[in-house]
Amino acid sequence: MRRRLIVMLVACTVIFGGVLGFQAFVGQMMRKAMASAPPPVQTVSTAQAEMLDWQPTLHAVGTLRAVSGTDLSAEVSGIVDEIHFESGDDVRSGQLLVSLRSGIDVARLREAQAAVDLARLDFQRNRELAPKGLVSQATLDAAETQLRSTEAQLKQQQEGVRRTSIRAPFGGRIGLRVVDVGQYLNAGTRIATLQALDQLLVDFFLPQRDLGLLSPRQQVTVAVDAWPGELFKGEVIAIDSRVDAQTRNVAVRARIDNPAHRLLPGMYVSVTVAAGASLRHVTLPQTAIVYNSFGDSVYLVEGSGDRLLARQVFVQVGPTRGDQVAILSGVAAGATVVSAGQIKLQDGAPVRINNTVQPPNNPAPNPPDEPGRRK
Structure with missing residues (x-):
């Protein structure tokens, strides 16, 4: 009985050993076959490296104010006898607005x-x-x-x-009227606001390190969320004579043309100042850059026809603007660079180009419209 049990155990061991050995042999053969097989072709999107002009810019946020703006009020006390304007009217300088008794x-x-x-x-x-x-x-x-x-x-x-006759001190647009006929006014009581809107001022702050890049008459563009996609142009007219000791920022004032009266005093705006002469840089979409702690790189597509290979090269990146990045070294203008699909690549991998869908490459993109937002 014992001898039969030993024979069975030996037989089972031999069988299991054979199965395991066969599986190991099959796995080894599969690994050899996979190692000798060519790597799979990866589908990527590409972009052309372009030599473009880059205008150095300074960015800030600011607040609009009127060149001429005031709260209208009476110099003397009295009863309102007549009102000669409606809320929102455009008035000329010297126009009669309110008559007191x-x-x-x-x-x-x-x-x-x-x-x-x-x-x-x-x-x-x-x-x-x-x-x-x-x-x-x-x-x-x-x-x-x-x-x-x-x-x-x-x-x-x-x-x-x-x-007793209250007149417009300058031409502009009247705001909301806050007095009525028959109302008694004390001297200095506000009647309405008057703002000149043909040109507006924008006040903003920049760090002291940017003082060397600032000068009067520099071109300024202003963007406001009320009018997405539109830029309003103007120029720097004054730089403060001192730097704030608390923030180390300097105040700057620019004048903005507003012929359509779309901008209003008090608006919060994004300001871009053109600082210095324009430069030329090789330009790529930001999605083309593979950022790593040991160095940034891109994949160049080389070859022709169906024999395209991805070659990894290290680059030195410069400033960014919108969806684009400047390349200071590593890529020449005209090179074909992988702009999407790099995560699947390694140096020398075969690739197939499909540019049906392209990543964004806009130097001044606008955020997509939110649901319910006016277009």
């Missing part, structure tokens, strides 16, 4: 005018009689003083009447 002031003005007329007649009469010795010099001097006094009072009353 002025009956008493007008009556006082007429009284002052009558006093001036009387004083002038008295002075003229005394001036004719003085050479004849019929009035003394003191009487003539008193008449002249009285005339000057009444004329001063007349000017004071004229100024009082003038202040």
